[in-house]
């Protein structure tokens with residue numbers, strides 16, 4: 168495994184310097200040498216591991232270890248058997264809402280800490296653990312922090328978590344605290360926390376577990392490996408992901424390129440990244456043909472009810488842009504109202520998700536309406552977080568006294584005459 172700058176290809180000065188940006192400002196990325204891999208043999212091996220219940224290979228991430236971190240010793244793996252999440256067929260109301268005929272939901276929300284972060288976090292924490300780190304850190308809107316806190320607790324290490332003091336879901340902060348992390352609320356957004364950690368992590372002895380860490384991306388690639396495996400290595404036309412820090416677009420894009428170049432799949436699906444209108448710097452950048460700087464303009468005051476997407480300066484935007492170009496992907500943005508309506512439909516289907524995840528269905532509906540996606544095409548929406556991650560959002564949608572929300576399901580008090 169080689170760790171190089173994704174922009175200038177400069178090699179990292181050592182294996183421990185993975186999360187510090189390169190001198191040129193670029194993020195690091197992992198490069199593997201897959202030469203000599205036999206795809207049919209690997210497929211067989213991955214199938215065999217589906218029978219495994221107790222070894223690290225029972226994890227939906229480490230099942231694909233050869234593609235993620237082949238050199239990592241098995242004894243260093245820190246796993247909660249993450250991944251292994253269901254791929255649900257959409258029911259009739261979901262199909263009607265989306266406006267297409269073939270739709271599935273990859274419920275990353277069913278991970279051990281309740282979000283997709285676990286797929287990448289197991290890889291980052293395992294790597295840090297193998298290097299002997301005992302202090303792990305992140306800036307977070309809540310899911311990354313809960314995931315890190317869970318893995319750190321699992322190995323008796325310390326998690327140091329920097330969370331914005333406002334506009335994040337309290338359930339996520341409580342989950343992080345309960346897992347035993349040190350939680351430091353601060354004035355500012357996720358973006359400020361990242362800048363702080365980029366500057367201070369070294370002197371504080373932290374191993375940083377945000378998605379600026381390329382091992383996070385390696386682990387997160389397993390989401391697309393697992394979808395492909397579940398579909399007998401035949402991917403749909405579209406993969407729809409929410410876009411905040413853009414780690415999903417980056418990881419799923421990188422994973423797709425692995426599968427395609429190795430010959431697991433023979434056609435590349437298109438990725439659609441859906442941002443929330445109040446926090447959509449990447450969508451604006453991709454649509455702004457006349458951008459004089461050719462660089463993303465950060466949003467200083469991002470705000471959306473989908474608090475996981477409250478990010479004004481997504482660190483991985485350059486990587487995400489390249490993968491979007493390679494797979495002919497597109498971006499869209501949706502309003503908070505569209506997000507919450509889509510969430511109500513997903514929740515009522517029995518699948519459930521947090522607001523950020525519902526941006527996928529809202530975006531899909533918009534892209535079908537605008538004829539970017541044909542009703543006959545097949546799509547998978549990636550649901551990133553569990554519905555109980557943000558009960559405040561549920562309360563304000565369903566229980567507001569002036570409720571005009573079209574899919575709200577109010578309480579119906581009743582007097583029981585017993």
Ligand SMILES: N[C@@H](CCOP(=O)(O)O)C(=O)O
Nearest residue numbers: 307308309310311377378412
């Ligand atoms: N929604 C995320 C923010 C992005 O975090 P990262 O792990 O991609 O750096 C969160 O839960 O913190």
